[in-house]
Amino acid sequence: MILQAVVTKYIPTNAYFYIDDTTKHGFLIDPGAQADKLKQIAEEKGFVIEKILLTHGHFDHIGAVSELQKAWNAEVCMHENGKDYAENPAWNLSIQTGQGIVLENVTYLPDNAMITLDANPEHKLQLIAVPGHTSDGCTYYSEKDGVAFVGDSVFYESYGRTDMPGGDEETLLKNIAQRIMCLPESTILLPGHDDRTSVEHERKMPWYAGRI
Known part of the structure; x- marks a missing residue:
């Protein structure tokens, strides 16, 4: 099961519950804000969140992490290049909002790491490194369900900006x-903002076909 929740404090961001239908255990991807809203959804649906997964370390994707980490005793995971973003408010841009977000007790994972549920190891996601929007950018891919949580790397008929710390357009x-x-x-791409898309659709777009 995939449940999208749009959370907003400064920028509307898509947080995704990726839940095993059998056990109702699962992952929460990119909880950028509104921890209370996300906790309420999990409680109402009976979800048990084992891990919080981050596609990258910008403030609008990590803003609710610390509160949820504490509430659920959930492991927080991100790509191994994410330490600068997790620990430095200038890199995660939260300093611009006056928040100064710093994450603690983060598990840093390498490219191609397989992330599994304790309750059902067959419910899993592959971390695929996709630097360029940020140096820690990654996608979480489920071959079984044919979906990829792509963060801010790809949007509907577009791609992420690259003018912030660690960004580089050619690399992205x-x-x-x-x-x-x-x-x-057929892979469905679930971005950090706005509407879903697919590999098939984006391959045909001028931004991709005309530049790659």
Whole structure:
């Protein structure tokens, strides 16, 4: 089961519950704000969140992490390049909002790490490194369900900005081509903002076909 929850404090961001239908255990991806809203959804649906997964370390994707981590005793995971973003409010941009977000007790994972549920190891996601929007950017891919949680790397008919710490346009476009667009055409892409798309659709778009 995939449940999208739009959370807003400064920027509307898509948080995703990726839940095993049998056990109701699962992952929460990119809880950017509104911890109370996300806790209420989990409680009402009977979800048990084992791990919080971050596609990258910008403030609008990590804003509710610390509160939820404490409430659920959930493991927080991100790509191994994420330490600068987790620990430095200038890099995660929260300093611009006056928050100064710092994450603690983060598990840093390598490219291609398989993240599994304790309750059901068959419910899993593959971490695929996609730097370029940030140096720690990654996608979480489920081959079984044909979905990829792509954060801010790819949007509907567009791609992420690269003018912030750790960003680089050439790097992002190269990694989108090599790490996301090589997935099966039917793969649904679930971005950090706005509407879902697919590998098949984005391969046809001028931003991709005309530049890669």
